[in-house]
Amino acid sequence: MTMTASPNPADSRRSRLLGKVGQKDQSLHQQQIDQLRSRADFTPELDYFLQVMENPWPAAVSERTGRPLAAILCLQAPLELFQAFGWQPFKIYSGSYVTGRLAANDLPAIMCPMLRSALGAMQLQSGFLSSFRAWVLPTTCDWVVKFTEMMKISAGLAIEETSLHRLELPHLKDQDDSRERWLEEIYKLKKFLEKMTGRVLKPGKLREALETYQRAYAVLSRLTELRRQGAVPAVWFTSIANSFFYDTAENWTAAVARALPAFEGRPRPGAGGRVFLAGSPIFFPNFKLLELMEEAGLTVVADDLCSSERLFPGAVNISDHSEFGLLSALAERYHQGCLCPTFADNDRRVNNIINPAKREYFEGVVFQVLKGCHPYDLESFSLAGPLQAEGLKFLRLETDYTAEDSQNLLTRLEAYRHHLEA
Amino acid sequence: MDIKIGLDLGSTAIKMVVVEGDQIIGRRVAPTSPGQDALAQKLIDGALAELGRKPAEIRGVASTGYGKKLFTGAGMNIDEISANALGLFRLSGGQARTIINIGGQDLKVLNLSEAGKITDFRMNDKCAAGTGRFFELVARLLDTPLERFGELSRAGAPDLELNNTCVVFAESEIVSLLARGESRETIIRGLHGSVARRVAGMVHHQLPDDGAVYLDGGPANNPGLKAALEDELMVEVKVLAEPQFTVAYGAALALS
Incomplete structure (x- = not known):
């Protein structure tokens, strides 16, 4: 007679929970995709971005790109470096309202909801850790600094030290020694990637990578111009931006180029209700705020979210084609040009919003704070005064990964729309 | 003179006023419960009957509050923050x-x-x-x-x-x-x-x-x-x- 070991009750409960959350997560994604496909302004050219977001998981991205994946967080690791080594940078994120439940027990009650959600989402993917050849994590906010620790505690996922590289971010931008230290960090990253790939970085390959990303930024720049005129609804701009990390830069660039004519021919909305969106990131399928803003009659014509316009640091100026010249240019672009609220000297953030090139396009600033996202929460207070002094009407909204505050948010957004007219 | 109806469909109560010129001539309140559309209409009907006014005299109906879109008889919706400002500013004499x-x-x-x-x-x-x-x-x-x-x-x-x-x-x-x-x-x-x-x-x-x-x-x-x-x-x-x-x-x- 064969004896079958009965399953461990804890394992069985865990497996049921994973099944339940996985199903809800899938349904949430599908619901959002269906909603976007059913919009009157959907065109077939936009379907590429929805397909990418339908399956942004490592296995699918690996298959789509045919490249080894490097997991990254935030925006400090120069994307062109990965490209030069033939690797695909994969940004860890999640906009799911349900996956955070898988990571809830062993984490602080109030923490970054995006990372909590990501910590849950990675548990739904079998072989998540082994999907990545390397992990490149910057020391930005406290949640990101403690991310690997949280992965271990809440998800039981321990990254091998040999495949983990931390970029130590100097939190001052306007000091020479900070710039020097950051350049050293970029060199260390280069060496790490050389070790992991078994290849030596060739300046020619890096130049090609820079050119590839310059082409991406060129199409994005055209899309952004159209956005300033109100021709690109926020849900579409965010869909396009969010999908950037889940296919090759080449494929993404071609897809944006195909989508541009659809926006170019679109009627521009009337004046009024045009705003700049600032604050915590917005990742698919968490499009709640974007949809509510649209419902309230607000048009987002610019933003500085690290999930949207700020995902793209912009083309790098190259005057020196040596390895040192190229790496220095990259280092400067990804440090000096970064407006992450974890920087101590971040006055440029205000200047970026009131920049005359943008300022003429909007009347107010909506600042979204995700509860537990402390750096943005702090900046929401320090930015309000200077922006109001510039004549911009400022609305601070605090929300979470949940749909239940939609009515409360809508009331405020509708009143803000009236306030803009006053 | 024509009359206007203002409805505030809040989370705990539905408030309704009948306004002539800029004077409130009638008011009613009822606790919020399912069927807000019918409930709001009942408040309007009751107030009109009490005032001896006819539905044909209503120049417009505006609704506000969380349930503002639930009342199908409203010709206009306004958020409650803007409505609050309008109402109280007028009542306070500016x-x-x-x-x-x-x-x-x-x-x-x-x-x-x-x-x-x-x-x-x-x-x-x-x-x-x-x-x-x-x-x-x-x-x-x-x-x-x-x-x-x-x-x-x-x-x-x-x-x-x-x-x-x-x-x-x-x-x-x-x-x-x-x-x-x-x-x-x-x-x-x-x-x-x-x-x-x-x-x-x-x-x-x-x-x-x-x-x-x-x-x-x-x-x-x-x-x-x-x-x-x-x-x-x-x-x-x-x-x-x-x-x-x-x-x-x-x-x-x-x-x-």
Whole structure:
């Protein structure tokens, strides 16, 4: 007679929970995709971005790109470096309202909801850790600094030290020694990637990578111009931006180029209700705020979210084609040009919003704070005064990964729309 | 003269006013319950019958509040913050510069210009602390009608502070206070103080140098809350007659 070991009750409960959350997560994604496909302004050219977001998981991205994946967080690791080594940078994120439940027990009650959600989402993917050849994590906010620790505690996922590289971010931008230290960090990253790939970085390959990303930024720049005129609804701009990390830069660039004519021919909305969106990131399928803003009659014509316009640091100026010249240019672009609220000297953030090139396009600033996202929460207070002094009407909204505050948010957004007219 | 109808479909009550010119000539209120469309229509029909007016005389119907889109008979929807500003500014004779509105599940602070335009506003997040729901819960817990809160709080000792404005935790705190032998008068006074502190946190730097602070919404009928706010904010807090209808009145004015 064969004896079958009965399953461990804890394992069985865990497996049921994973099944339940996985199903809800899938349904949430599908619901959002269906909603976007059913919009009157959907065109077939936009379907590429929805397909990418339908399956942004490592296995699918690996298959789509045919490249080894490097997991990254935030925006400090120069994307062109990965490209030069033939690797695909994969940004860890999640906009799911349900996956955070898988990571809830062993984490602080109030923490970054995006990372909590990501910590849950990675548990739904079998072989998540082994999907990545390397992990490149910057020391930005406290949640990101403690991310690997949280992965271990809440998800039981321990990254091998040999495949983990931390970029130590100097939190001052306007000091020479900070710039020097950051350049050293970029060199260390280069060496790490050389070790992991078994290849030596060739300046020619890096130049090609820079050119590839310059082409991406060129199409994005055209899309952004159209956005300033109100021709690109926020849900579409965010869909396009969010999908950037889940296919090759080449494929993404071609897809944006195909989508541009659809926006170019679109009627521009009337004046009024045009705003700049600032604050915590917005990742698919968490499009709640974007949809509510649209419902309230607000048009987002610019933003500085690290999930949207700020995902793209912009083309790098190259005057020196040596390895040192190229790496220095990259280092400067990804440090000096970064407006992450974890920087101590971040006055440029205000200047970026009131920049005359943008300022003429909007009347107010909506600042979204995700509860537990402390750096943005702090900046929401320090930015309000200077922006109001510039004549911009400022609305601070605090929300979470949940749909239940939609009515409360809508009331405020509708009143803000009236306030803009006053 | 034609009449206008303003409806405020809030989370705890539906308020309706009939306005002729800029005067409120009729008002009705009913607790919010399922079937808000029919309920709102019933309020209108009842008020018209009482006033001896005919539906044909209605020039327009505007709805506001969380349920504003649930009333199919409204020709116009307006958010309750804008409606509040319109209504209270007119009722105050153009004197209001700061409005504190306490609704069933919201707490709002509005700043107005001399022309009555909103210059800034704040609203609580998804939390019932300091709202009408909070008062209702405490009323149930103390088995005391809300109408008596003002009178009872005057008799309470002044030094009790309720630490929790969270509805759930306040409940257990109040149970502990009762078990400790604190009188309900003192607890009610402490409750008003805790709500006033929460409001003060939202008002922040928004108190005007001139013009008055007005309190409206259903809980504004509670003189104990008014006194606690005056104590906390150190300014005079004015409450106009029937402050629960201000927002519905503002909705009607928006039709002009």
